[in-house]
Amino acid sequence: MSGSSIANETIDHSKNREPFSFYKFITNKYFLNVVSIVAFLLIWDYVAKEKIFRDSLARPLEVVDQLYMLTYMKFAGTNLAGHIWASTQRVLIGFIAASIVAVPLGLFMALNKYVNAVVKPLFDLFKPMPPIAWVSIAILWFGIGEMSKVFIIIIGTFVPCLLNAYNGVRLVDPDLYDVVRVLGGNRRDEIFHVCFPASFPAVFAGLQISLSSAWTCVLAAELMNSRDGMGFLIKRGMDTHQPTLVLGGMVLIAAAAYGTSLLVTLLEKKLCPWKRTIENL
Template sequence: MSNSIANETINHSKNKEPFSIVRLLTNTYFLNAVSLIAFFLLWDYVARERIFHDSLARPLEVVDQIVRLTQIKYAGTNLWGHIWASTQRIVIGFFLAAIVAVPLGLFMALNKYVNAIVKPLFDLFKPMPPIAWCTIAVLWFGIGETSKVFIIIIGSFVPCLLNAYNGVRLVDPELYDVIRVLGGSRRDEIFHVCFPASFPAVFAGLQISLSVAWTCVLAAELVNSREGMGFLIKRGMDTHKPELVLGGMLLIAAAAWLTSQLVSLLERKLCPWKRTIDNL
C-alpha cells in the first residue's frame, strides 16, 4: 500500500472538458493567432493607406527586401555578412566583459577589501549609460572594430558584475550552515554553496548584458560603420527606405532573441534545478 503514500502527482493530469464557443474564444492559441493576424493586417493597412506617407513599408515588402539582401551584395557584402559582422562584435565584446566581470563580481562579494576598493568606482560608472561612451570611444579608438567592441564591453560589464555580486550576497545563509555543520572549509563553502547558489543570478545578469550589448552594438553601428545590421538600418534611414529599416529591425530582433535563447539553453544545462514560474 505504500505506493500510494504522498502521491501528489495528481496535479499533472488534466480534466477534459467539452468543447464550447466560450472555451474556444478564451483559448490562448486562438487569441494569439487573432492578435498576430490583427497586428499584421493593421500594419499592412496603415502602410497601404500611406498614413505615414512613404515612411512605412508593407510587411511583404520588408520580407521581399530581406530576401533580396541574401542574393545581392549590399555595400560589399550580402545579408549573412552583415549579420555576422554584428554578431562577431557582440560575441567578442560580450565574452570579454563576462570573463572579467563575473569573477570580479563574485570576488567583490567574497572579499570585503576588494569590495571596498572596487564598489565606489563601480558605483561611479554604473549610472552612466553605455551609449554615452560612443563618442569618446570613437575619439580614442577611431571608427574601427575596437571602438565598437569597447562600447559593448562597457555596456555588458555592469549587469554582469552587479548580478554576480548580488547573487553571492543574497545566498541563503542557512545553506552555508549545511556545509559548516559537515565540517567544510571556507573553500568548500565557496565552491559548493556560493557559486552554485549564485548561478541563476549570474545567468540573469548575462541575459541583461546580452540585451544591453545588442543595444550598444546597434548604437555604435548607427553612429559609424560600414557593415552590420545597424549599418543596414542607418543606410535605410539615409536613403529613406523604410523597408530596409524595418528589415534591419526584424533581423536584429531575431538575432537578439536567438542569442538570448542560447544563453537560456546554457542555463538549463548548467543549473537544471532552478525554479521557474509557469508560462513566463
C-alpha cells in the same frame, strides 16, 4: 525535470470533455493569439498601403522581399549573412570579454569586503552613466573601427554581469555556510560548494541582461558609424529613406537578440539542472 516529481498523490490530468461553446472558442488563448498577430499584420499593411505615414512605412511583404533580395545580392560589400555575422561577432567578442572579467570580479567583490570597499564606489560612480553615452569618446579613443564598437559593448555588459554575480553571492542563505563548516569544510570548501553554485542562477540572469544590453550597444555603435552590420542596414535605410531596409534591419536584430537569449537560456538549463523552471517571463 518537471515530470519526475515524486509527490505522494497522483494527479489526473484528463478533464471531462466540455460541450462546444462559441464563447469558449473565441476567448480561447490560442485563437486570440492568432487573431492578434493577423490583425497586427493587416493593420500594418493597411497603414502602409494607404500611405498614412506618406512613404515612410513599408508593407510587411515588401520587407520580406527586401530581406530575401539581400540574401543573394551584395549590399555594401557583403550579403545578408555577412551583415548579421558582423554584428553578432561584435556582440560575442564584447560580451564574452566583459563576462570573463566581470563575473569573477563580482564574485570576488562579494567574497572580500576590502576589495569591495575599493571597487564598489567606482562602479557606483559609473553605473548611472548610460553605456551609449560612451560612444563619442570611444570613437575619439579608438577611431571608427571594430575596437570602438567592442569597447561600447564591453562598457554596456560589464556592469550588469558584475552586479548580478555580486548580489548572487551576497544573497546566499548564510546558514548554508554553517552546514559546510559543520561538516568539516574550510573557507575554500564554502566557496566552491556553496558560493559558486548558489550564485549561478543570478549570474545567468545577469548574462541575460547583459546580452540584451550588448545588442542595444552594438546597434548604437553601428548607427553612429560603421560599414557593415545590421545597424548599418538601418542607418543606410535612414540616410537613403528606404523604410524596407530600416524595417528589415529591425526584424533581423530582434531575431538575433531573441536567438542569443534563447541560447543562454538553454545553456542555463544545461548547467543548472536543479533550478526549478518558473513559468513564463
